[in-house]
Amino acid sequence: MQADFHSRDSGRCFLKKLLLNLIFYPLFVAVTAGMFGFFLFPLLLIRPLIGPRRIVRIVRALILLYGSIVIRVLPFPFVRIRYKDYEKEKKRGACVYVCNHRSSSDGFLMANLNVEAVQVVNNWPFRIPIIGWVARVAGYLSVRTMAFEAFMKESCRLLGEGVSIIAFPEGSRSTDRVVNQFNGAVFRVAQAARVPVVPVCLSGNQFIPPKGTGILNPGLIKVHKLPALEWEFYKDWTPFKLKNVVREIIQSEVDTLEAV
């Protein structure tokens, strides 16, 4: 009897997974091509008329819209997102958002933050057709190809213009609950630009999709935007201390969310 329940349950799970992947990927390709064809390409054609700065802002706004569609609409109802903002009432200017790295869907999930931002990425996202090209237009920063001085200068310029920076300082995805050691570059930027550091915790998307595969699993993804560390609070810390305190905050949230 119990074995019968189990096999029926796993059959249902398999069916959900199959449906999710069969529905998501064709729609993903269609939406990506549609966003490019209907919005981005025409925008680039009229670029000389409205100026490069406005174009970049519009492209970033479109990335937010695109990310929201990809994470909230396309995989629904198989994948659900629960977003929690610990500072709901507070309006903030440009910040450095620091997030743990769980899956290739992390970048899309940052649409939840709903801010004009530039992501710090490795080289590989730039190589994805359309997405990589749009990331370049939006001014995304390639941490692998830029010298630290150039990275610092460009990041401070963006923050000064009111554009937030989103980074995944683990570099590569953690394969378990342990948040990997952080690279300190983005924390040095926050200190130099005197902006708040906002820890963001992701949980649940380590299976959506799991590392090494593109197969999506149904599930619940939690995105928690945690209270910011203000510059006045951390200004006397070393970058080493700052990155480790932020890492501990995120680790503690992961432990809470994924407690067995």
Place this chain on the structure above:
Amino acid sequence: MNDDQVKKGVDEVFEEAFEISPDRLKPESKIFEDLGLDSLDIVDLIVALQKKFKVQIREDERVRKIRTLDDIYQFIIALKNAGGFSQS
């Protein structure tokens, strides 16, 4: 300055510059994975070591091979044996 004093001095650098507690400072501790330093922290570490031991540390093959805390001990000890240095 003997080898033990050098090791103690290196530990003090980690405690003062990075606020790493002494119980984490084991010779086999990996600098990147266990102690959490990154390439930018290494620059800060070199500056702190130069100040502590009053030596010039240039980026050479030996520096690039450093992985553990013990590698740093041995590197500084080798510097001391090669040219000697004084501690304030």
